[in-house]
Amino acid sequence: MAIREEILTSLAPCGLDCSRCHGFAGGEIKKLSEQLIEALGDFQSVADKLSSFMPVMQNYRQFREMLDFFTLAGCAGCRSGKAQFPLCAAKSCFKEKGVDFCFQCDEYPCGRNRYDAPLHERWRRINDRMKEVGVEVYYEEQKKRPRY
Structure with a gap:
């Protein structure tokens, strides 16, 4: 599997790692x-x-x-269109905007997601980090940290 494909299989549009989520079917x-x-x-x-x-x-x-x-666990991931987390707009918005991740959108940061304050902060931190170091570097960094 090519690195881009691996990243897009693992990381949701919001930047969270689906592959290490408790609800991910292949996780x-x-x-x-x-x-x-x-x-x-x-x-x-x-x-x-x-x-x-x-x-x-x-x-x-x-x-x-x-x-x-x-x-x-039965979630196929956010990019599948069958994500199970109801408060996230990124799971469909990324397709509308034609981006892989929220930080790539010209409206980032937006208020479409209905995350609670800690998750909103995490979403911002993740996307700001991807923007700063690049998606591949962020992906390698986050693989070394616990998902939760």
Whole structure:
């Protein structure tokens, strides 16, 4: 896969990394959750036995419920047109504007997105950074940081 294609597959128009999102169908969190479930096997019976002297094991059912939830990730990403985050205008706006990322738009920064204050700040920081260093450099930088 060419670097541009890899970047556009991973990064949403807003700049967030879809490939590392908990809801992304082909994402790291889904894959790692599936692997952990497989590695744990029938750990519930072990957790039940250990819970009498390891109280944290009483939470194993909830932990497993979260892992199961992560394996259900079904979002195809913002560029697919089937994104699941309702507060984002970038998922369709980028097509209308003919850009890959928000910072490339002549109206950036705009008020179309209905992000809460922390996400709005993150969106600005991401797009300002891409504008400053370029998309490829930003992509390599962000791959080294946690998504959340």
